[in-house]
Amino acid sequence: MTEANPLALVVDDEQQIRRFLRAGLELDGFAVEEAESGQGALRLATLKPPDLVILDLGLPDMDGGDVLERLRTWSSVPLIVLSVRSNEAEKVRLLERGADDYVVKPFGMAELLARAHAAMRRYVRVSTGEPVIRIGPLSIDLAARIVTIDGERVMLTPKEYRLLQLLAQHAGNVVTHQFLLKEIWGSPHLQDTHYLRIFMRKLRQKIEADPTQPRILLTELGIGYRLVAPEIANPAPA
Amino acid sequence: MARFERIGRELRGSVIALLMVAATTGVVYALALSLEIRRGSAVYLLPVLLAGWHLGLIPALVAAVAGVLMSGYFFFSPYYSFYIARPNEFLHLVLFMVVAAVVSHLANSMKQQTELARKREKEMRDLYAFSRRLAVASSAGEIYRAIEEHLANLVQRKVVLFGAGAGEPGVLPEGMSLAARVHDAIAHVRDGHIPVSTVDDGAGDVWLIRRVSEANADFGVIAIDLGSVPAADIEEIRQRVDDVLADAAATLEHLDVARALDDAKMRSETELLREALIGSVSHELRTPLSSILGAATVLSNSPAVAADERLTSLAGVVRDESERLNNDIQNLLDATRVSRKQITPNSEWIEPQDIVNSALERRRRHLAGHKVLLDLDSNLPLIYVDAVLVEQAFVQIVDNAAKYSPAGSPITVAAKRNGSQVVLSVRDQGAGLSALENGQIYERFFRGQRHAATTSGSGLGLWIAQAFVNANGGKIVAASPGIDCGTTVAIHLPFATPTTEPEVGPDD
Numbered sequence: 001m002t003e004a005n006p007l008a009l010v011v012d013d014e015q016q017i018r019r020f021l022r023a024g025l026e027l028d029g030f031a032v033e034e035a036e037s038g039q040g041a042l043r044l045a046t047l048k049p050p051d052l053v054i055l056d057l058g059l060p061d062m063d064g065g066d067v068l069e070r071l072r073t074w075s076s077v078p079l080i081v082l083s084v085r086s087n088e089a090e091k092v093r094l095l096e097r098g099a100d101d102y103v104v105k106p107f108g109m110a111e112l113l114a115r116a117h118a119a120m121r122r123y124v125r126v127s128t129g130e131p132v133i134r135i136g137p138l139s140i141d142l143a144a145r146i147v148t149i150d151g152e153r154v155m156l157t158p159k160e161y162r163l164l165q166l167l168a169q170h171a172g173n174v175v176t177h178q179f180l181l182k183e184i185w186g187s188p189h190l191q192d193t194h195y196l197r198i199f200m201r202k203l204r205q206k207i208e209a210d211p212t213q214p215r216i217l218l219t220e221l222g223i224g225y226r227l228v229a230p231e232i233a234n235p236a237p238a
Numbered sequence: 239m240a241r242f243e244r245i246g247r248e249l250r251g252s253v254i255a256l257l258m259v260a261a262t263t264g265v266v267y268a269l270a271l272s273l274e275i276r277r278g279s280a281v282y283l284l285p286v287l288l289a290g291w292h293l294g295l296i297p298a299l300v301a302a303v304a305g306v307l308m309s310g311y312f313f314f315s316p317y318y319s320f321y322i323a324r325p326n327e328f329l330h331l332v333l334f335m336v337v338a339a340v341v342s343h344l345a346n347s348m349k350q351q352t353e354l355a356r357k358r359e360k361e362m363r364d365l366y367a368f369s370r371r372l373a374v375a376s377s378a379g380e381i382y383r384a385i386e387e388h389l390a391n392l393v394q395r396k397v398v399l400f401g402a403g404a405g406e407p408g409v410l411p412e413g414m415s416l417a418a419r420v421h422d423a424i425a426h427v428r429d430g431h432i433p434v435s436t437v438d439d440g441a442g443d444v445w446l447i448r449r450v451s452e453a454n455a456d457f458g459v460i461a462i463d464l465g466s467v468p469a470a471d472i473e474e475i476r477q478r479v480d481d482v483l484a485d486a487a488a489t490l491e492h493l494d495v496a497r498a499l500d501d502a503k504m505r506s507e508t509e510l511l512r513e514a515l516i517g518s519v520s521h522e523l524r525t526p527l528s529s530i531l532g533a534a535t536v537l538s539n540s541p542a543v544a545a546d547e548r549l550t551s552l553a554g555v556v557r558d559e560s561e562r563l564n565n566d567i568q569n570l571l572d573a574t575r576v577s578r579k580q581i582t583p584n585s586e587w588i589e590p591q592d593i594v595n596s597a598l599e600r601r602r603r604h605l606a607g608h609k610v611l612l613d614l615d616s617n618l619p620l621i622y623v624d625a626v627l628v629e630q631a632f633v634q635i636v637d638n639a640a641k642y643s644p645a646g647s648p649i650t651v652a653a654k655r656n657g658s659q660v661v662l663s664v665r666d667q668g669a670g671l672s673a674l675e676n677g678q679i680y681e682r683f684f685r686g687q688r689h690a691a692t693t694s695g696s697g698l699g700l701w702i703a704q705a706f707v708n709a710n711g712g713k714i715v716a717a718s719p720g721i722d723c724g725t726t727v728a729i730h731l732p733f734a735t736p737t738t739e740p741e742v743g744p745d746d
Binding site for chain 2: 014016017019020021023024027084088089105106107108109110177185192193194195197198199200201211212213214219220221222
């Protein structure tokens with residue numbers, strides 16, 4: 001391990017889970033710190049600011065959502081939540097409170113790493129102002145507001161572009177319906193998911209090779225949408 | 239109030255009586271003038287009789303006095319004077335008053351008797367209807383409804399029956415609440431301390447509270463709001479309620495409801511215990527499973543293991559098997575939710591093919607051994623469902639197709655519109671269904687005899703899927719041409735049109 005290795009903070013009260021997360025993250029080139037409580041996590045995060053936080057929700061001392069909120073008051077570190085199945089409402093709440101993404105227990109390491117890298121890339125992109133996102137044949141130039149497929153310009157209406165832009169800015173991570181509806185149509189339309197469905201259908205028809213089997217604009221049922229991670233098409237060095 | 243009303247009524251009656259006397263006088267006087275008759279006093283019996291019959295004693299007496307005075311005025315000397323001089327005039331007066339008294343008394347008692355007869359007839363009719371309902375009742379619920387309605391009819395007040403079975407709270411009619419004292423009394427009676435009690439609810443109403451059956455507390459408790467009745471009447475009402483309930487309790491006993499209720503109580507307790515156990519065990523299993531599955535995926539990516547094909551495949555086995563175990567646990571948890579009736583759809587508008595794609599993505603590894611053919615209509619209407627529940631149901635169906643069809647055989651997944659429904663279907667070329675099996679596959683824990691030895695499973699999958707789809711207003715339909723001829727299982731979901739459309743302007 002060298003100083004250049006990014007630091008991951010793993011917060012989970014189960015020792016066995018911390019063990020495999022440490023192994024998996026170290027294999028992927030991370031340095032790892034562990035905390036088994038919310039208080040411990042907050043203390044560690046101030047002492048050694050991490051580059052990534054993996055946060056389990058079932059902590060003995062604090063509600064995971066509260067840990068997240070406290071952390072967010074002073075840190076915008078990429079953060080992935082470990083959640084249990086079948087509670088979509090909770091996932092949405094955590095995403096709204098500032099989590100970048102979630103994985104559902106039990107999960108495979110590859111899935112967690114894909115989410116983590118996507119979240120970390122976003123912070124890099126925001127800080128360096130990298131304007132172009134490439135996913136396979138699709139290229140989105142956020143500065144010039146130009147979308148191309150295989151070099152051919154795709155004409156999008158302003159709202160279609162806005163939808164794609166919001167997803168591209170979070171490429172690889174899930175974006176909630178509520179966030180998209182609020183950004184595009186405003187607060188009164190937070191419940192009107194069919195607006196999104198209708199525009200997503202149009203967008204897929206323009207961008208996907210087969211709109212009935214999207215490979216780029218993915219649906220997360222009950223939560224939102226996810227623009228597929230650029231790494232999958234253009235593997236980036238970890 | 240009643241007093242004033244009565245005085246008013248008597249006054250009105252008296253005025254009418256006087257008017258009748260006046261009218262009689264008019265007629266008699268006209269006749270007397272034209273026919274030169276000066277004998278008309280007997281005619282004044284007519285208003286007395288009429289008043290006595292229809293208006294009661296006092297108006298009749300008024301008519302009698304007025305009649306005598308009038309006849310004295312017109313027909314006896316000295317004419318045109320109210321002076322009663324002769325003894326037969328006085329006799330008239332006495333006679334008229336006696337007639338008034340007798341007629342009004344007769345009329346009154348006859349009215350009362352008619353009233354009583356009518357009331358008795360209605361009670362008999364009600365009682366007859368009640369016993370007929372008891373006779374045909376086939377469930378405790380029907381008997382309870384009959385009791386409630388009959389008693390409410392009988393006392394013309396509110397009646398609340400607190401159901402049978404332990405712990406079951408009384409179901410109060412909408413917008414009704416009971417005073418704390420009444421509640422306490424009901425609990426007291428239900429717990430078997432006393433069989434019957436009367437309690438004042440503090441607002442002036444008296445409640446009669448009684449066990450449905452004196453002998454068996456399991457039959458529940460009935461509470462009757464008697465209103466503000468004198469203590470003397472309570473005893474009478476209580477007697478009648480007792481009679482009604484005696485019949486009803488006998489019928490309840492007869493139906494063997496007592497035993498059924500006992501059984502239900504015990505069954506529901508066992509069920510609860512079992513489900514609590516399943517719930518906690520499943521959660522306990524989840525945590526180590528997460529570690530096992532996570533560790534397996536780390537192992538298969540580690541350079542040492544990745545370099546050795548045998549080790550990679552072993553890590554794959556650990557992963558696949560723990561995923562399967564996870565599915566089984568999920569099924570147990572879902573089954574618990576279904577049987578506790580905790581399925582509450584959280585509906586949203588969704589593209590039908592998103593559900594299909596998401597389910598297939600979740601089962602990609604599972605389906606790797608099959609050729610999946612997709613047939614998704616591109617322009618399906620949106621559906622308003624809980625997408626997560628429907629996806630879970632679809633995953634179950636996909637799992638079954640993969641499980642009961644040979645490796646390498648094609649599985650066709652389709653999403654189509656059919657009339658007012660969207661149909662998501664999975665067709666395999668596997669084991670198929672016999673007609674008998676087709677009737678049983680939705681049953682909890684059903685597993686085909688043919689597969690018992692060769693394929694593992696819990697028999698929960700389709701049962702859960704069906705509950706999830708039903709909760710969304712849809713249904714699951716399975717069809718098979720026969721054994722080994724493949725199966726098509728389809729989810730039928732109704733669709734509606736969103737009430738609001740996004741406004742699409744030229745700038746959108």
